[in-house]
Amino acid sequence: MLNPKKFLKAASLSAMLATTLVSGSASAEETIKVGILHSLSGTMAISETTLKDAMLMLIEDQNAKGGLLGKKLEPVVVDPASDWPLFAEKAKELLAVHKVDAVFGNWTSVSRKSVLPVFEELNGILFYPVQYEGEESQRNVFYTGAAPNQQAIPAVDYLLENEEVERWVLAGTDYVYPRTTNKILAAYLKAKGVADEDIMINYTPFGHSDWQTIVSDIKAFGSAGKKTAVVSTINGDANVPFYKELGNQGISAEDIPVVAFSVGEEELAGLDTEPLVGHLAAWNYFQSVETEANYEFIAKWKDFTKDINRVTNDPMEAHYIGFNMWVKAVEKAGSTEVDSVIDALVGVSVPNLSGGYSTMMPNHHITKPVLIGEIQADGQFEIVDQTDGLVAGDAWSDYLPDSAKLISDWRAPLSCGNYNVETKSCGGDS
Amino acid sequence: MYSKLLQLVASALLVVVALSFQSAHAEPAPQQLVNALATGKLKQKPAQIEALAATKNPAIIPVLQALIEGELFYLKNDGQVVIAPQSGPMIDAATGKPLSGLNKSSLKKIKANNKVRRIARAAIAKLTLQSPVLAERQAAVEALFKAAKPESLSLLLEAQKNETDPQLQTRLAQAIALISLQDKAATAKAQQAAIAQLRSLGGQQALALLQAFTARDDIAPQEKEAATRAVEAIEKSMALWGIGQNVWYGLSLGSVLLLAAIGLAITFGVMGIINMAHGEMVMLGAYTTFVVQEVIRSSFPGVFEYSLAIALPLAFLVAGSVGFAMERGIIRFLYGRPLETLLATWGVSLVLQQAVRSIFGPTNKQVGNPEWMSGAYELGGLMLTANRLWILAFALLVFALLLVVLRRTRFGLQMRAVTQNRRMAASMGIRTPWVDAFTFALGSGIAGIAGVALSQIANVSPNLGQTYIIDSFMVVVFGGVGNLWGTLVGAMTLGVANKFLEPYAGAVLAKILTLVFIILFIQKRPRGLFAQKGRAVEA
Numbered sequence: 001m002l003n004p005k006k007f008l009k010a011a012s013l014s015a016m017l018a019t020t021l022v023s024g025s026a027s028a029e030e031t032i033k034v035g036i037l038h039s040l041s042g043t044m045a046i047s048e049t050t051l052k053d054a055m056l057m058l059i060e061d062q063n064a065k066g067g068l069l070g071k072k073l074e075p076v077v078v079d080p081a082s083d084w085p086l087f088a089e090k091a092k093e094l095l096a097v098h099k100v101d102a103v104f105g106n107w108t109s110v111s112r113k114s115v116l117p118v119f120e121e122l123n124g125i126l127f128y129p130v131q132y133e134g135e136e137s138q139r140n141v142f143y144t145g146a147a148p149n150q151q152a153i154p155a156v157d158y159l160l161e162n163e164e165v166e167r168w169v170l171a172g173t174d175y176v177y178p179r180t181t182n183k184i185l186a187a188y189l190k191a192k193g194v195a196d197e198d199i200m201i202n203y204t205p206f207g208h209s210d211w212q213t214i215v216s217d218i219k220a221f222g223s224a225g226k227k228t229a230v231v232s233t234i235n236g237d238a239n240v241p242f243y244k245e246l247g248n249q250g251i252s253a254e255d256i257p258v259v260a261f262s263v264g265e266e267e268l269a270g271l272d273t274e275p276l277v278g279h280l281a282a283w284n285y286f287q288s289v290e291t292e293a294n295y296e297f298i299a300k301w302k303d304f305t306k307d308i309n310r311v312t313n314d315p316m317e318a319h320y321i322g323f324n325m326w327v328k329a330v331e332k333a334g335s336t337e338v339d340s341v342i343d344a345l346v347g348v349s350v351p352n353l354s355g356g357y358s359t360m361m362p363n364h365h366i367t368k369p370v371l372i373g374e375i376q377a378d379g380q381f382e383i384v385d386q387t388d389g390l391v392a393g394d395a396w397s398d399y400l401p402d403s404a405k406l407i408s409d410w411r412a413p414l415s416c417g418n419y420n421v422e423t424k425s426c427g428g429d430s
Numbered sequence: 431m432y433s434k435l436l437q438l439v440a441s442a443l444l445v446v447v448a449l450s451f452q453s454a455h456a457e458p459a460p461q462q463l464v465n466a467l468a469t470g471k472l473k474q475k476p477a478q479i480e481a482l483a484a485t486k487n488p489a490i491i492p493v494l495q496a497l498i499e500g501e502l503f504y505l506k507n508d509g510q511v512v513i514a515p516q517s518g519p520m521i522d523a524a525t526g527k528p529l530s531g532l533n534k535s536s537l538k539k540i541k542a543n544n545k546v547r548r549i550a551r552a553a554i555a556k557l558t559l560q561s562p563v564l565a566e567r568q569a570a571v572e573a574l575f576k577a578a579k580p581e582s583l584s585l586l587l588e589a590q591k592n593e594t595d596p597q598l599q600t601r602l603a604q605a606i607a608l609i610s611l612q613d614k615a616a617t618a619k620a621q622q623a624a625i626a627q628l629r630s631l632g633g634q635q636a637l638a639l640l641q642a643f644t645a646r647d648d649i650a651p652q653e654k655e656a657a658t659r660a661v662e663a664i665e666k667s668m669a670l671w672g673i674g675q676n677v678w679y680g681l682s683l684g685s686v687l688l689l690a691a692i693g694l695a696i697t698f699g700v701m702g703i704i705n706m707a708h709g710e711m712v713m714l715g716a717y718t719t720f721v722v723q724e725v726i727r728s729s730f731p732g733v734f735e736y737s738l739a740i741a742l743p744l745a746f747l748v749a750g751s752v753g754f755a756m757e758r759g760i761i762r763f764l765y766g767r768p769l770e771t772l773l774a775t776w777g778v779s780l781v782l783q784q785a786v787r788s789i790f791g792p793t794n795k796q797v798g799n800p801e802w803m804s805g806a807y808e809l810g811g812l813m814l815t816a817n818r819l820w821i822l823a824f825a826l827l828v829f830a831l832l833l834v835v836l837r838r839t840r841f842g843l844q845m846r847a848v849t850q851n852r853r854m855a856a857s858m859g860i861r862t863p864w865v866d867a868f869t870f871a872l873g874s875g876i877a878g879i880a881g882v883a884l885s886q887i888a889n890v891s892p893n894l895g896q897t898y899i900i901d902s903f904m905v906v907v908f909g910g911v912g913n914l915w916g917t918l919v920g921a922m923t924l925g926v927a928n929k930f931l932e933p934y935a936g937a938v939l940a941k942i943l944t945l946v947f948i949i950l951f952i953q954k955r956p957r958g959l960f961a962q963k964g965r966a967v968e969a
Contacts, residue, residue: 046793162473163545174938204937207897209888210686212679213932216813223634225578225642237889240794244887248806248815254548255576272796278544374543376500384472384543 031074032067032336034059035094037087037105037115037126044082047315048107050266051129052077054316055104057304058323068330076100084114091115095122101336102127102326104319109133109177116141123338125345127326129318131261131283133180137395137408137417142345143365144322145315146284147393148184152231154370155259155282156185158385159229160192163257166226167198169218171234171242174203178233181261185231187399198226208238211245219249222256230258239263243275253278259372265311268379276375284354284368285317286381291355311379317353321368324350325360346411356390363408363417365393460485461524464493464511467540468504475546483553491557493523494550503537512537552577559589564598571598575605583609604631611639614648621653629660632811637664671811676929682818684925685825688918689884690898691905692828693877695917697753697870699906700849703761704772707779708902709895711874714752715745715881716890717786720795735800738882745878752782753874757867765866779895787892795890803886821883829918832876836914845869849912908948910958920959924948 036055038048059073067073076098080087087106094100095118102125106112109132119126119140131146159165170185172178182201189199200221202214222228234242239260246258259280265287268276287298297320302308329344330336349359358366367390373381396403396418408417416426463482470478479497482490496502496513502523504511511523514537519528542550555573558566571589574582583606590602607627610616616624625643628636643649644657690712697705719741726737733740756778764771799817806815836842847855848865856862881894888894909920924944931940955961 162543202936205941207893208937209897210679210683212682212815212818213676213929214937216675216679217933220634224638225635237794237891237893240889241887244799245815248804248817249813250806254544254551257544269793272798278547280544382500382539382541384541 031072032069032330033074033076033098033100035091035098035100035103035105036075036077037080037090037094037103038107039082040077040079041081044107044111047266048082050313051104051107051315051319053305054301054319055323057301058320060304061300062323062327068327069334069336080111084108084111087111088114088118091118091124091126092122095119095124101125101330101338102341104129104322106130107315110175112141125326125338125341127319127322129315129322131314133177134184134395134397135180135400135403137363137365137410139342139364139410139415139417141364142322142325142360143393143395144318144325146368146370147365147395148181148397149394150284150368150370150391151261151282152181152185153188154387154391155261155280155372156188156231158280158282158372159231159257159259162385163229164227165229166194167221167224167228168194168200169221169228169230169256170199170201171214171218171230171232172203173206173208173233173235173238175206175235178203178235181233182231184397184399187397191399204234204238206235206238208234209241211242215242215245215249215251218256219251222251228256230256232258232260233262234260235262236267239267240272243279247275253280253374263375264313264315265379265381266313268375269309269311273375273377273379277377279375280372280384281375281381282370282372283314283381284370285312285314285352286371286373286383287312288373288380288383289354289371291353293351293355294353297353321350321352321358321366325358325366342410358390361392362411363393363395364410365395367392460487460490460493464490464524465504465509467493467497467502468509468511472541472543472546475542476549479546479549479553483556486557488557489524489526491554492521492526494554496523497540497542498547498550500539500542502540502542504540505532506536506538511540548577552579552582556582556585559585560592564595567593567595568598568601571601571605575601575608578605578608578612580609580613583613603627607631608635608639611643618650618653621649622656625653625656625660629663632664632667634668637661637668640664668811674812676933677926678812678814680926680929681922682822682925683929684922685818685822686884686887687901687905687925688825688829688921689821689880690877691902691909691917691921692825692832692914693873693875693880694902694906695909695914696832696873696876698903699912699914699917700845701866701869701873702768702849702911703870704768704775705873706772706776706899707756707782707895708874708877709897709899710779710782711749711753711877711895712881712884712898713786713890713892713895714749714782715741715878716797716885716888716894717790717795717881718745718748718878719882719885720790720797720890723798734798735802737798738800738803738886741882742879745882746875747878749878749881750871750875753877754867754871756874757870761870762863762866779899783892783895790892793891797885797890799886817886821887824883828876828879829914833914835872841865841868904945904948907952908958910960910962912962913958913960916958916960923959 036052038052039045040049040052056075059075062068063072076094078090078094080090091103094103104127106115106128107130112128115126116138120138124140126141127144128141129144131151132143134147168189170182172182186199186201204214218230257280259282261282263281264283298312301312302310325345325348328348328350329341332348333340333344345360346362347360349357352358352368354369354371356369358368360366370387370391371383372385373383376382395408396406398404405420405422406418407421409419410417419426460482463478463485466478479494492513493502501513501515502511503514512520512529512532513523514520514534519530520532521528551573555570558570561567561570574586586602586606586609590599590606593599593602604627607624610620611624611628625640628640640657640661644654644661693711694705694708697703697708719738722741722744723737726734760774760778761771764774803817803820806813836846844855844860844865847860848862852862888897905921905924906917908924909916927947928940928944931943935943
């Protein structure tokens, strides 16, 4: 287990930590550095640039309020260019060279997986703002996006209760998030008594554009006399031709509704929404949420970007929550020292934009409400359903046999991200 | 001042509400039920709509219609329900009288979800089933056909008696058949009629119902046998139509491949230039379409239906002139050095992508479909979507035009002469450098007009070209370098093969299998399907 390379890194890390500690307490003129690790070029730039801007706005806002612990916050922006190995290098740069106190970043799961060892070795703090497939809990990472039980499962529940859906198409792009989510959903549906022949699972390559066969399969699957819905984990660009083909083949949202987990305000902006109207999306936040906090946030955002057409979306709210949690935890700990902030973060509670308070759980996931929205012609969502209370993020899904027995609790004395309740040991089932 | 007026109107409205409340005691007018729509949660809406529908009062149709369209609101202060269309005056939902002096900010939208809209549509259908307007009756029958609920059976039977339109008559009979087959109380005669009706209707929905029917144990053996035979007949015809449908999907995928590859068949196939920037020519064509539509939207909204026709020559010119500049500026210095050409054109492709990204931004651009390119035609068991149909026709047209240019024009003759024997052509007085430049421009221009067509089915983004470049090379190499017919046959073969594999192997594996097949095929026949023969090959 102990390899020399790792040992060396650990040694250099502790040396570095000592220096940051010393310099941190040395003078009050110094700033507190916040790292922003979002792609500003390449394929993910479309989504991630917005999050960088959102972070800059939040930091500017905090500085206007007098900064943190009497110091100004200083953003450090790096560009990992949608290149997964580069994410690890840039994370290292942020932690080792710039010595930032917290990092807000990443979008895709593969980029998060590539920075995990860096944050572990250099003992940093990462706030990850995007909905993901779960099955992970790491000491240095705080997951402010939705786990599957905060997005996928409530969406399926909505369809079960409100649309009385009996047949299910789970359609996704062929990579880790859709595959894991669909595995959880299939297990969940079977637990709800849905028969095997009433579930159709379909995967397509990235950027798939010829949906004729699949849409006609869905249509055939859906005309068996039972109400059918599509749960879509289709990613990015492939969505538009998919919805277009649905429209062309005469399938409306009233016939076969599609509920998507990757289609938000940002993705709909500037698109021909005609074929999408009435289809659904599940998120923890919509721009159309009617609260004072949200109105204020939207106004600030439009002001900051100097563009009245800019929209807000769910991962932005996740950063809003995450940033405020970090600020509060630093105030609580009285320093930016990583270990005490990590301990202080658990239990911190801050207002979210949908009118409630989100709390950081011991498993480093947060509590959020789940909203179901219908796509409108203007690219906004009309909220048609909302969970009664807040839903706590579950790192390890209860619907997969391997992960059902795992729990995560980073508080002492357990301090474990994958504690196996059957074998009573930390380290999962391996 | 204004608020005072508002108050006055509001109080006047209150009086109206109160008055109608009184009359409600005598006869349940929908006023009360209409206003109930403003109360309660989404989950209560279905019951509220059912209650409205139970009044059988045609006055509720516009109310439900507005609910479906998202134009139904209520006053925040007293909960009165109003219809506020996107344009035009607001109306009192219950009385249908126009309202004035109301501000949109004093209204709150009454939400509906898919289920509520479905129920509202069915409620409207029940009321309009006997409407004197044919279109309304058609919509009503379709809605009830889709829902196929036992409670609408008596309504449908009644409508069938009075229906005069023969087409609608059959549709009604089919809807009745769908319902009576699920009806436990149906007579043997009704069941037989329903089975016969569904057998002629065919399709997945009828099949599922018949299968469920044969599984029932309370039916006579005679009906069971008839239903089993009907199931077999439908399955057989569906299998046949399924093959036809796959061929169609294959041809339409093939036509997209053909469009993407046809320009490359000139630049790579005829001229032998490994042109990595080919995809970006397609992208330029698509962005030209976007710009044309933007200009039309802002300045001449009347001609939107012709936007594609206007974009075609412009896209040809834009992509063609970029191609021309590329040949004159870069490629002509690199003839005979394929590796350098590959790298140089790849560089150009990156420059073009980034240029478009800087000018138009990294996000997808919205290119609208004209009316005539939306929707679908049904041909027996086949479903032909309009945009695919047009693209297939367009691809074949472009192909035919290109063939004519190559075979029948002076330019085509010179082009073939230059590519077959450059020195001989030069000595006959052909200015070979200019022929090269125009040939490359032609290939690029054709890629540009392909972009116009592809903008209708793909995302218009800076990455558009990258999605098609591999496919294009695949088609040209498979079909045989230097042969236009090869490109046509290659594109169609790959399209159909891919679509026949997809239902069995899935989209991901089908694509991989196609690639493996091409690799093996090229091993066996390195020159592709239609290899060029003769001395020209050696040159």
